[in-house]
Amino acid sequence: MPQITAVTVEDVRFPTSLTGDGSDAMNKDGDYSAAYVVLHTDSSDTTGVPLAGHGLTFTIGRGNDIVVAAAVQQATRLIGWDLDEMAIDMGGVYRFLTSDSQLRWLGPEKGVVHLSLAAVLNASWDLVARRAGKPLWKLLTDMTPEQLVAVADLRYLSDALTRDEALEILRAKEATKGDRLAELARTGYPAYTTSAGWLGYDDDKLRRLCQEAVDAGYGYIKLKVGADLDDDIRRCSIAREIIGDERKLMIDANQVWDVGQAIDWVRALARFEPLWIEEPTGPDDILGHAAIRRAVAPIGVATGEHCHNRVMFKQLFQAEAIDFCQLDTGRLASINEIVAVLLLAAKFGVPVCPHAGGVGLCEMVQHIAVLDYVAVSGDLTDRVTEFVDHLHEHFTDPCLVSDSGSGTAYVLPREPGYSTRMWPESVDRYRFPDGNYWATAAATPALTSGGAPAAAAL
């Protein structure tokens, strides 16, 4: 029987802190990184090439090695798994990986062991889709409602969503899936850009990048805010001046405020009519988000990139705390948990606008957005998926956005898998700390080890 024969997990870090890419009020100097899992097999894909599954989770530098260490423990348990069994029972793979009560203690279902679980399960889903010769969105939208519900983790959700309700939601979309797929094949899935608005960019660069985004056809643009109110007012003015009144402006505070402060600050920016305020306070503060939402309406509240599991999303919906659900493909435990969140969002009528950027997140979210529209929500209203234009060159099947006339959109991926396979050359060069880039960079004062002398000491 074909099976998983070995696993490798690599600590890959890109020196994004050198350019200010990704800088925001909470995270000033991230080095975008991936804990990158490869599941090797004794089999070949549909084209005869040795078959492997590739998955990752995203971190911003130091500590990526800790996630790698956890992923090694989890992924190693998959050695010997039968690929045929995986193909028909990814719910079983999920339950097997989450059944270790000793590892569970370290979360449960949060933090390092959940990030690493996401990487391992992302690789598993990539493997299954590659073996089937389908892009992951296709594998998932080909599933019946019963099959999708069988892979979803609905534990702890039954007070908000029963299994029967989940099936009902999916069955209601079943007959018209083909129409929506044909539509996405024509138009792509709507995208917005954060590339313009990092806090580390000066006004001239902000102005130039906003103009480039407009020229590229973006109807939505996002700015980072929250470090200094005067700066925010000036930057929002510049952005509005360039993008005009028609296009949407979003703002993102990356968790820097307490609840009362968030309300005051957002009200001070209300005249720029942001579509949403993203991460206005601590990501665990469900009731805080609900209070902010009540106070700043009609400005929407968005969060999710640090929302660590489906139980937290359930409560964000129950408390009517958010207008936009920004689930993260590196933080939730892959498709099994994401399907549960998509179903909850559909039940509560909250649009899903996945978080992306980072490394590899854009590659993954395009599959999720398609799944949501085609099989779960059946709706594009207020849906737009984040796109950040960097680090795609490290992937063998990079995501693609283009303007088909109705605004910039993700083009449907065509290659088999989850689009998460990196070029071996990129992994070799940026492996921390021994890849060629870091071995050389380390000879000079290395930004990545600035705050933690022991980063490489494990």
Add this chain to the structure above:
Amino acid sequence: MPQITAVTVEDVRFPTSLTGDGSDAMNKDGDYSAAYVVLHTDSSDTTGVPLAGHGLTFTIGRGNDIVVAAAVQQATRLIGWDLDEMAIDMGGVYRFLTSDSQLRWLGPEKGVVHLSLAAVLNASWDLVARRAGKPLWKLLTDMTPEQLVAVADLRYLSDALTRDEALEILRAKEATKGDRLAELARTGYPAYTTSAGWLGYDDDKLRRLCQEAVDAGYGYIKLKVGADLDDDIRRCSIAREIIGDERKLMIDANQVWDVGQAIDWVRALARFEPLWIEEPTGPDDILGHAAIRRAVAPIGVATGEHCHNRVMFKQLFQAEAIDFCQLDTGRLASINEIVAVLLLAAKFGVPVCPHAGGVGLCEMVQHIAVLDYVAVSGDLTDRVTEFVDHLHEHFTDPCLVSDSGSGTAYVLPREPGYSTRMWPESVDRYRFPDGNYWATAAATPALTSGGAPAAAAL
């Protein structure tokens, strides 16, 4: 200037899965473990012995090495810290350790990096107390309200508790601290036992241990439930038969139920009149706990051992979700975060009954309970702190319970520090995987590696 010169972090695991100690409906085979941090200095304590700080967090086996890896990174940053500066600014130590935005991404404030932070900060507080020649409870109760608030992390809490309110709470207790200390010196702090009720014990052992608990003077006894309702009814009957109607019975489900199931199950056990149902559902489910509490009253709802930070506790209080706050000294980021939770609990009028058991948790919670009564809540009503009678022999200053006539109680610790120093011989013997115990045990099928072949492969 006296300073921290080196750190060691050890992976210490005890083979508790061999005896069923610690077995519950979620965690069937835990090997109680400690990620054990020692901060070495170039100084001596008040008796001339080389001075070091000792701290730990508690896990249940596999993955303890991951916590150790994270603790190494965090603790190493403390090398070179001036001990005089630490003594007057533990708030600064906390902010320094939590200021690394790259490591923060791996939580934030949850999971492995928060467990490891707890261990490092616990060692820091032990160090400061030892240097002062005081038990930690004494160091803390000697602080002024301003000093206590200065070490507390109040971020994200201001919608529930302002700094001024925190000061008010503490100032109101200031004049009478001495009275309450004198009372505790006489009576000790009330304790309850979980030693009798692990799921892995058979009925005869349950019966015998309940009788022993009664004979030892316990007025509160806790049973694990949630695996099988018929078993639970039989076990609760046995316990009630032995302990009578006067003594309190608590039950603990360790997160196994969905919300609706929890309500049904607890109602089926209502005739045994439990004081509380502990961890009825997933620990992140604030609104779920609130729903259960409304449905099972007057049975109380208790949770906290997996409540990962102060923001979650804030919401448990805001949502009126719990009757008892079971904060955990290995999961919250030590005194800095615990003081914030004690203040919140006092403001909302919820009694704090710290979670203990495990390894070293009993040693720590006795200090917290004293702090709460003497300086924060000023109240013993409905307060009782968990005690489990195992693994204390591995500590140089083990906690002590005794019956002074009004029920079994923790005796006030007298030795300097946080009571978290382990015997070097214990660390050597149980260090995983190379300590003498494990090196020998590994020659036979080792329970600790049953589920994860890679546990030792990092």
